[in-house]
Amino acid sequence: MSNKVSVLVAGSWGTALASVLAANNLDVSLWSRNLEQVNEINELHTNSRYLPGITLASNIIATSSMKDAVENSSAVVIVAPSSAMREVSRELKKYWKNDMICIHATKGFETETLHRMSSVISEELGCDEGDIVVLSGPSHAEEVIRHCPTTVVVASLNKEKAEAAQELFMNSYFRVYTNRDMVGVELSGALKNIIALGAGMSDGLGFGDNAKAALLTRGLAEISRIGVELGANPLTFSGLAGIGDLVVTATSQHSRNWRAGSLIGKGTKLNDVLESMGMVVEGIRTTQAAHKLSIKHGVQMPITDQIYHVLFKERDTRTAVETLMGRDPKTEMENMRLDTWEQWHT
Structure with a gap:
């Protein structure tokens, strides 16, 4: 197997995952369309827009050529925004x-089709969806890049590929x-980003810990309801x-x-928020997708519904x-259908 792994693209999370792979002595090719960013990574070993103050390993080589990034790689890690x-x-094809x-390692939906990223x-x-590996879990790029535990x-229907991905990434801090x-x-x-938006709104309103604890708990119930309806194992929602x-x-x-x-x-x-952030906020698009999914499948998602109306229908947050x-x-x-996953997967 080749020692080269490709990472597409060079945002904060893509760069952090590239750093994990580099720490595991792999040759990492980090792809970006931004030539200025590519030059900075190769010449200064920094990615200052997304991870300021961090020095990147010398075995992370950036390129603006998809061909050069992917050629002779044993694995490709895609961390593109859901919209891209x-x-x-x-292009990878x-x-x-x-x-x-x-x-x-992208957490979102394609809003037009409501498709998951896999x-x-x-x-x-043109490959089997079950052969793709999904990497997810509680992981801020800002902490991973500093080797915080x-x-x-990693999830896949293909056990061998999941274990291969596990071997690529696993080390003393990851x-x-x-x-x-x-x-x-x-x-x-994908869906937890909606509840995170709501938690931020609650804190912005000054509502305190009681409100946020309720929001997270009931938000998880919403995620579980729609998840089980779509074929997920309910136990997954109590995990990483x-x-x-x-x-x-x-x-x-x-x-x-x-x-x-x-x-x-x-x-x-909202428009001012997005302009000031300067980076993708996946929860915005995910709220649109989840709102459509809840209607399509007849699943109650009251928190998602209110956040949707705040974001896209100008509803006041206190009214929500x-x-x-x-x-x-x-x-x-x-409405918790805990038997659905067992019925579909036995």
Whole structure:
């Protein structure tokens, strides 16, 4: 197997994962369309826009050529924004070899089709979706790049490829578990960004810990409901990709989604928030996709619904909270279909 691994693209998370691979003595080819960024990485060993103050390993070589990035690689790690995933995968197809391992670490949906990222990639590469590996879990790029202890999960229906991905990434500070529930892992990673937006809004409104704890708990119930409806294992939502990623994204100022929500809670308009962030906030697009999915599948997602109306229908955040608190009385486990995954996967 080649010692070369490709990472597409050179954002904060892509660069952090490239750093993990480089620490494992792999030759890492980091692809970016931005020639100025490529030159900075190769000449200064920094990526100052996304990870300021960090020096990158010398075995991370950046390139603006997809061909040069992918050629002779044993694995390709795709970390493109969800909005660019189809375009990047289509370009990758030109140089793709069937013996390569495809790993993606993008947490979102294609809003037009409501497809998960593994579905988008498999359609463009012409490969079996079950052979793709999903990397997810509680992992801020800012901490991974500093070698803070981090634990993630890689999920695939192909056991051998999941274990190969585990071997590529695992080291003394980056622990990797395997999981066969691709659907649950992908859905968890995408949908928790909506709840993180809500947690940021709650903090921006000054509502305190009680409100945020309730939001995270009931948010996880929403994620589980739609996830099980779409074929996920309910146990996944209590694991690293589920509650683990939800907690880290909804409680930390490292989180773009939390920061965006906090600004909205303080009264900043969405367009102004996105302009000030300067980076992709996946939870915005995911809220649109999840709202459509909840309607399509008849699954109640009241928190998602209110956040959707705040983001896209100019609903006041306090009005959204009042609407949630004023809903009809419910039982806590209402509409939880815990038997669905077992029925579909036995």
